[in-house]
Amino acid sequence: MVTTEERDRWIPVANALRPGNSRHGAAPEAQARGRGFDRDGAVTEQQTRAQRVGARLVLLGDPEYPAQLKAIPSPPPFLFVRGEILAEDALALAVVGARRATPYGLQVSEQLAADLATRGVTVISGFARGVDTAAHRGALGGGGRTIAVLGSGVDVIYPPENRRLVARVIEHGALISQLPMGAPPLAEHFPIRNRTIAGLALGTVVVEAGEQSGALITAGHAGELGREVFAVPGNITSELSRGTNRLIQDGAKLVQNWEDVVVELPEVWRRGLTAPPQEPRAAELPLEGDAGRLFALVSERPLHVADLIERSGMPSGRAAALLVTLEVDGWIRQLPGKLYVRAGRS
Numbered sequence: 001m002v003t004t005e006e007r008d009r010w011i012p013v014a015n016a017l018r019p020g021n022s023r024h025g026a027a028p029e030a031q032a033r034g035r036g037f038d039r040d041g042a043v044t045e046q047q048t049r050a051q052r053v054g055a056r057l058v059l060l061g062d063p064e065y066p067a068q069l070k071a072i073p074s075p076p077p078f079l080f081v082r083g084e085i086l087a088e089d090a091l092a093l094a095v096v097g098a099r100r101a102t103p104y105g106l107q108v109s110e111q112l113a114a115d116l117a118t119r120g121v122t123v124i125s126g127f128a129r130g131v132d133t134a135a136h137r138g139a140l141g142g143g144g145r146t147i148a149v150l151g152s153g154v155d156v157i158y159p160p161e162n163r164r165l166v167a168r169v170i171e172h173g174a175l176i177s178q179l180p181m182g183a184p185p186l187a188e189h190f191p192i193r194n195r196t197i198a199g200l201a202l203g204t205v206v207v208e209a210g211e212q213s214g215a216l217i218t219a220g221h222a223g224e225l226g227r228e229v230f231a232v233p234g235n236i237t238s239e240l241s242r243g244t245n246r247l248i249q250d251g252a253k254l255v256q257n258w259e260d261v262v263v264e265l266p267e268v269w270r271r272g273l274t275a276p277p278q279e280p281r282a283a284e285l286p287l288e289g290d291a292g293r294l295f296a297l298v299s300e301r302p303l304h305v306a307d308l309i310e311r312s313g314m315p316s317g318r319a320a321a322l323l324v325t326l327e328v329d330g331w332i333r334q335l336p337g338k339l340y341v342r343a344g345r346s
Contacts, residue, residue: 009059010043012077016180017042049181053155054170055082068092072199072225076178080154082166083174089145091272092122093261094201094222095138096194096215097131098208098240105131105208105240108232110138112205115258117144119328120274122173124149124201126193129159131207131215140168149197150177151189158185194218202265203228205255209243216243219252228264230255259321262328267338275330287331290314294322295342298332302339 018037050056058064058079067090069075095113097105113123113135123139125132127148139146148169150158154177157163169175178196179189194214198204198221206229209215219229231252234241248254253264262270287295294312297303309319323340326332332340 007040007043009057010046011039012059013046013057013180014039014042016078017046046181049153049155050080053082055080055154055181057081058085066090066200068201069196069199072195075199076196079176079178080181081174081176082154083147083170083176085147085174085176086145088120088272089122089147089173089200091120091269092124092147092201094124094197094204094218095131095135095207096125096197096204096218097206097244098210098213098215099128099130099132100240101130101134101208102238102240104234105232106134109134109207110141112207112232112255112258112261113138113146114142114144116261117142117146118276119258119262120144120272121262122147124197126151126190126197126214126218127158127162127165127169127175129161133162133165135207136165136169140172144172146173147200148173148175149193149200150175150179150185151193152185153177153179153181153183155181156184190214191217195221198222198225198227201227202269203230203261205230205232205261206244206247206252207232208234208238208240209247210239211242211246213243216247219247228253230261230264232256259325263317263321263324267334270324270327271334273328275328287326290318291322291326294319295326295331298326298340298342300341302335302341305338305340308340 058081060077064085066085093116095109109131117123117139122145123135124147125135127150136146136148146169152158154175194217198218204219204222206215206219222229229252231244231247232255234244255261297308297311309316312319327334330343333343334340
């Protein structure tokens, strides 16, 4: 027997299903009721659909509701979730881009997502063809977590070829939607889905996007929400690079690797990054190149970041990115006041 309290939790969903509320794409059964909208019937239908696929309703006031998303203006009043949303998923970055991505775009997306995921970053994307799917696969391949935000109900998998990916995402993250169960993948759903992607993440990385790409809408939302915007540069003769290159012209951070992304995160979030388990620690092998030269400047005596950059003779951006790499990979550690020492020292 469903209690009144339990049924009241579903009122926001039932309201979204009312005839004429096309923004949420009411399920066919609810639409067919016409003028005599049956709220209790809609609730029962939604509960049944959710149970069939192991989904649950998460309301704005629930502890599980993602903190980053809750912080934006007018967050979705409810989410349907298949899988699990963890507190550590607040350390998240979105990787989005073209559906008809080139081999270059797919490779970059997958590698970038894998590199971020192995360091404890949850990768957010939209489960679409192309870059989105590559990002989800990269995060899973890196042994990390990923959250897929759908432009349909969580029981309506689109594109259909991603059905085989559903179980892996649920096991290592979640499928979520702000749309009722049964909502189809209508064109009008994707812009609101894109805002949710941006709201869940500390920043959004765009990998390949035409000038009218939905990925640019996501980047626009990220900028409006005060979140970081990143873009991977592309071939200037490619239609799919026009959007990303334009973002860089407009001030987005140019991304060549994962370090370029995490170096822009506030220190409190960088401290949540972890070293990849398969990589050796500082005492296990020597460093080479610029990383080795910078590491050689760090000792047991705390040294300020500005002094390290000056002594290295490197461009400040390059040195800062390498310091993040050395810290995340366990070679050095940062003390309060932006002071650095070798790992294992005090």
